[in-house]
Structures are given as C-alpha cells and as structure tokens.
Amino acid sequence: MERFLPLALHREGHSMQSANSRGRMQPIAVAPRVNCRSSLSAVVGTSTRVANTALSKRRCSRCRAGPKWRASMKQWWPPATNRRISRRPPHRLPTTWTTTSRFKPPRRSGGISLPPVTLFFHAESFAMKTQQDNLSTALALASAGIKIFPAGADKRPLLKGWQEAATCDADQINTWWDRSAALPAIPCGQNGLLVVDCDRHGGPDGVEAFKKLAVANGGLPRGLPVVLTPSGGAHLYFKQPNGEALGNGRGTLPQAIDCRGNGGFVIAPGARLPDGRGWKAVEGRVPINKAPPLPRWIEAILRPPQREEAREPNNNETSDERGRAYAVAALKGVETELAAAPAGERNERLYKTAFRLATMAARGWLMESEILEALVRAAEANHYLREHGHRATMKTIESGLRDGLDVPHDDLEDRDDGAAHASSGNGAGQQQQQHEQPRQERKQRQRETGDWNDPDMSILDDRRGELPDLPIDVFPRSMHRWMREAASGAGVTVGHIALPLIGIASGLIGVARRVQATRSWQQPMTCWTCLVGLSGSGKTPSLDVVKRSLSVVERSRQxxxxxxxxxxxxxxxxxxxxxxxxxxxxxxxxxxxxxxxxxxxxxADVRPFVVPRLFVSDCTIERLAPLLEARPRGVTYVADELARLFMNLERYSGGSDRAFWLEAWDGNSFVVERLGRPPVMLPHLLVGVVGGFQPDLLARSFAGDSDGIYSRFLYAWPPEAPFREPADDADETDPEIVNAFGRLASLQAGDDDAFAPRSVPLTADARREFAAFAEFAHKERQFLDGREREYWSKSSGHVLRLSGTLCFLEWAWSGGAEPVAIEARHVGRAVHLWKGYLWPHGRAALRLVGLSDKHSHSRAVLRWLHASNKTTVSREEVRREALSRRLDAGEVQALLDLLVRAGWLREVTLKVSGPGRPPRRWEVNPRLFEVPL
Known part of the structure; x- marks a missing residue:
C-alpha cells in the first residue's frame, strides 16, 4: 500500500526547468505527460527530435523532483520571456511547431558543453500515437484472456450492450479502434474481477481512507495489482469471491471508495486520454489476470447483511390492506429518498431501496412492476440514469429486487399509525429493532408471485390495457369511405390507417404552411406518428396502404x-x-x-443537382442535408420499424445525431457539419417521421431518454383486426388520396431560389377554442409527473399541428380555394382526437419505456412456448430457440426460476438408466394455452 500511494504526488501542471551556467532555473520545451527517464520520442512519435538531452539534469519547478517529473499539455506554452516559438502564435494548437530553450547549457565534469535542447512536435502524430497506444493496450489485454470493449474519453461505453459485446477477439478490437479513438475498458463481471476504486476528486480522500482501513484489517495481499488514475486516485484489482459474484456498490466502505463488480467496468491500465494523461499500472505487481482473491474482510463489508433472524410475529398477521397502505406510503417516498443520496452513494442507495421494496413485494403488498417504474423515475430524477445508462441502472435495480424477494418483510407492529410511520421517508427501513423469530418460520411466509393453479398473468401483460377506438368523425366525412375500405382491404382497423395518413399528409405540407397561434407563436404542421404493436399485428400493411399512394405522387413528379x-x-x-x-x-x-x-x-459555383424527394426510408444525416436543400419545406422519413433509427442515435456520432433529430421536429435553422466537405446550412430543418414500433423495441429505443424525443410522437396502439375473408373492397391506389397528396405536395411557398413559408392564423372562434384547451392542459399538468408530464406538456403543440393538418387535409380531399385561416371546428376536432384517442394511447406506449429486460424476456419465452405448443422444455432450448442466445446459461436459469415462482413452469425429474445426473426439464402450465396471445 505504501509503495503506490506516494506516486500520486506528481500531478499535472508541473513545468520543466534546467539550470543554466549561472545557476538559475529556466523553462525548457516540454512534451505531453512524459516521465523524465522515458524516451521522449516513444511518447510523441517520430516527429520528435531530441538533441543531446541530459535528462538527469532536469528538475521539476514545483516539487524539485529529478527523474520522476511529468509535464502536462497545459504547459505547452509556459509564460517565459526567453521562449522563442516558431511558425504560429500560442493561442492555437498548430499542426507543427518547434521550440528552443535559449540558455547556455551547463558543462559536464569532462568539460563538454551540451547544445540547446530542441523539440519538434507534430500534433497529428501525437493523436495517432495515442490511438495506437490504446489499441496496443487493448490487444495486449485480449491476448492475456481479458475481455475488453471501447469507452469514450468521458468514460462512457461506446457500445450498447457492452457487457455482451466485450471480447478477446483481435479482429473485432481492431475494427473498433479503426472507427474511433477510444479507451480500452474492462467489464469486471465478465472477467471475474472486483475493482476497489479509491477517488480523489477534491472531496474526501479515498486513497488515504482505504489505506487506514487496510492497516486496521491486517493489510492487503502481496503483489496486488494497483493502477493509478488520471485524477490521482487508484484502482485495486481482486478476483471475485467464490459463490455469488459481487456487483457494484460500496457496502459500509468510507466515502470516496466504491467497488466495480458484476455489471460494472473500469478503464484498463495503459489507457491514455487525448491530453496525454492515463491509467498507469504500478510496477512490480502481478498482472490483473492473476489478481489475488478478495480478502474476506472486504467481502464482509460489501455483502448485504443476511437477516438470519426476525422478530416474532404478532398475534394477528398484517392484513393485506394495511400492508398495502404501508408499502404504498414507502413507495411514494422513494424519489425524495434517492434525491437526497450523495453522488458517491447513489448506486448503493438504489440497490438498498430496491431490496427493501422487494421484501414488501414478497408479502404481496406491492407489484414488482410498480416498484420498477418508481425506481426508474427516481433514478431519472437524481440523474443516476443519465450518468450510468439504462442497462447499468436496471442491473442494480433487478439485483436488489432479486435479493429482496428472498427475504419477505416482517409483520408490521400492532399500532394504529403504521401507514403514517411508513411515510416518514425511511419508515420501511426503520424496522430494524426486531424481536427474534426462527428463519424457517419466516421462510414459510414467503410469497410466490403465482402458483400452478393461479399463475401470474402480469408477465403476459403487454401494458396496452383497454384503449379507446379511433373517433373517425374527426376526419372529413368525404374521407370515411376510403379509410374504411383501405382498412378492410389491408386486414386492419381504421385506427391503423389514420395515423400514417396524418403523418404523411402533414409531412407533405412541412414548413410550407405554419399554424399561427399568436404573432410570436407558430408551429409547423408536421406530425411524427407511430403505430405500436407486436410483429404481425398489422403495422406494415397499414403503412403500405398510405405509402403506395405517396410513391405514385413522387413518380408523377419525375x-x-x-x-x-x-x-x-x-x-x-x-x-x-x-x-x-x-x-x-x-x-x-x-x-x-x-x-x-x-x-x-x-x-459563383453552383452545387450539383439533387432530385427533390418526398420521402426516404433509409438515409443518413449527411444524405438528408442535400435533400432538405432541394426541398426546403421538408422530407418525410418512413420506416416499418423506427427502432433501427432511434436505438442508434449515439452509437457512432457521439450524440450529434440526437441534436439533429431534436431540431428536425421544430423546423428551425440548423447547420449540418460534413467531414471533408462544406457544411450545409438549412434555414428550416424539418423531417417528418412515420413508422412503427414493437413494444419491446419502443422500450429500448427511448430508455434513458432525457431530452424528450419520445414526447414528439403521436402514438396509436390499435387492436388486431378480426379475421376477414379477402375482398376487393379497395383498389391498390385510390385516385382520391393520390390527388389529395398531390395537392399537399404542390403547395406554393415562394420559388426554388427563395423559399418563403406562409403562416395560417386561427380565426377568432378557433383561438378561443384553443385558449380553452391550453388552460385545461395547464391545469391537468399539475397532476402528472415523469414522462407523462413531459408528454402532456407537448399537448398544445400537438393540437396546433393536428388542427392545421386536418384543415388542409380536408381542403386537399375536397378541392376548392386554399384555406386562409384555421377554423374552430378544426381545432375542436384536434382537441377531441388528442384527448379521446392519442393521449390514452400515448400513455400506454410510454408505460413501456423503462420496462425491464427481465419482463420482456419472460414474455418472449411464454409466447414462444405458446406458439410451439411445448409441454416440457429444457434450459438450452429456451436459450437457443426462444431467446436466440441473447442470454448466457446463468441468466436463462434465473429467468426459468422467475417463471417457476410465477407459476408458469415447474421442474420435473426424469428417470434415466445408467450413471450420470438426470437432465433438467421444466413442465409448462397448461393454462398458458388457454390464454389468447
């Protein structure tokens, strides 16, 4: 411990000096983050030239240390008057620059004079060298059998599903580092490691605190791998203990000390940041793949205490009503409780809260789903979700739920104010002073979530519930015939047709017409619409019905x-x-x-011609930019499955794609930066989005969404249509809708060289109608929170866009003069459509966001069993066929255990002849085949 702690002494900011012939210390040229006795050229690349450098004569101006100095990037331009800089001024990092220290060098004992030190630095070479060093570190770790994955300079994973993506494959690693400069990161769980992270961030000193803790508990193993971090902290590597792996958390460790285990990761030793700082392994220690086992005293600190005994039961066990009231009160205080957690304790507090609430779920007082939703909201509110990502957050919550379900909550004390006691913030956590009761008796009270005769139906719940049907009267009566015939011909409901129709019609209008609510408030008419439903529920056929007519219009413009x-x-x-x-x-x-x-x-130069497009189905932002130049009013993005777009917004672009799509809903100006080409300046960035989401993919697409992209959509989750015999009710493309789309696409808004959007005001009656709704929306918002509140906050904008779209769709269908104002009936229809249809469907869709992977995997397994008529099943069959190997064997076993507790499966023992263990199989509850899925 003593050997590595003092090495944090040399922080960034030291400048390099050398003694001149008069004994004074003068600055010399420095390089980024170099050790004195290291080869300078090995750090900054072949573009560095060092002439007769007597490194042993150099001294650090702050600590006077000789061979152990470091120079920071911030010291490239030290404030010295005797410095001569060539080529460029110091306020900008040049591609190439040289610097020469102007002093007369000291003489050696042999009387030989050294010439001045000259450094030649090339910035691009340094960046390439840093990237190459990180790649070399990654490959070296992989060759040692340590799985790695790439993380950004902000220490966030660059891959979704990084735990599954981590690998030792050299080809994959080279591919990752060809694409971007990244830091090699080590997933602790996959490598069987537990890392103690001692921080030094200006608050409590985690290094000193852990040093004292180690001395008090008998020290640490010899040769323990220790890595010094850029901030002056340290990572200590241990093997995971036998048995259940430890996750992230700190147990009762002092502040500024945390642990990374199963579900966590650390930046690998040898990694370097773009500014030259890095993670350096202390010399003379064993490699991390041979880390010593975790000492028992650390494991005892990290393991959650096992409550072996509990207090005696009351004469009368707690009633379900009283227990429910107690648990609901505790659930309501979760957000306040987690918001008060310090930054370094949020992970531990989240786990403990999940554990505590799960003990109540084990008694039947709470549903797992409502605990999960409350904890996700709380993690969102205290920014834990934003900092750690959705997957890590769900791992912590599910770990607490899993452990807590094995320890049912004790009976409440026989008192009148039990519920009030729970609402005091930590009421459920204050049941620590308990009477004794044998553990076996408490185990008998453990509640299964279901049983063989009454399985837990909530796992099959897709969160849709009972939703209202589309009020077709909000559309002009002249459109009803086509909508019903189109729905019948496609084998879907009218609700399946309505939303793609609104989305494509509004996208054709784009920003050519804007709804003017007031002189300073205008909204484009473009609506983002999506259908929610399982595969095969009619999303694609209904989208094709409308898209075919759009394709006819586009071909007619050739x-x-x-x-x-x-x-x-x-x-x-x-x-x-x-x-x-x-x-x-x-x-x-x-x-x-x-x-x-x-x-x-x-x-002046004229850019190449770009054919104007009405819609695209698969397009990058760089390709969309010239298309928006060619059609300034906007383009519509139409895709069967929108998850492929919204699940990858940050995968390769570092978040720039997300900024583009946030602005694409508003129609404001935007500049698209393009690599190696001039930027595209768009006065009006407007892209319509029309498509569908499967429920599970919707949950993953917007998990952790903190900027409200999900609130820009209009959702419809229509039911599957009953079977109909094929009929010739509708043509492939109806002339009425083709003509309507043609009129909308041809709305005049200036000419090609001078696009000028037009504003369409509300009539006086329409304005009063809208003001009444805006007042209603403002009042209702006070009773909502979380995602529902964010979604409802967009309701006024959605109603304005819908009213404009319904107005111009009526004109395009019926013909006549173009509307010059939006009437009250259009606003009234938009309000009715929003309140009576889109809002309840949107709430149901948003309940999916934050749905746990465990819930979705369980439902997928049950649906597969139902479809394949399986009566018994093995673990490998579930892993291979139902889950397509997305989970490992341990995770699949945990999933099967959950389904056993839910009453859908039970393990059966098969008789085998001969030696060996019998194969494990599970019987499927026959009630599964009575449920319509």
Missing amino acids: QDNAARQLAHETRIERAKAALKKWKDDVAAAVDAGQPPPVKPAEA
Missing part, C-alpha cells in the same frame, strides 16, 4: 424534376461562362495596371 435538372445544368454552364469571362477581365485589368473587377454573382 417529368417536372427532369425539367428542373435541365434548368439547373443550364445555370451551371452559365456560371462557368461567367467565371471564364471574369477571369479574362481580371487578367486584362492586371496587364493594363487597372483594379481588377469584382467577381459577379452569376459566376
């Missing part, structure tokens, strides 16, 4: 686009001719000694 292309090519040739003439005029003016003429506007 002749116009060809004419535009010819005109554009003419402009290009005209610009070339004007440019040639201007160059000739400039040459003639120079020869005549006259001022050259100014370049005329007609000689």
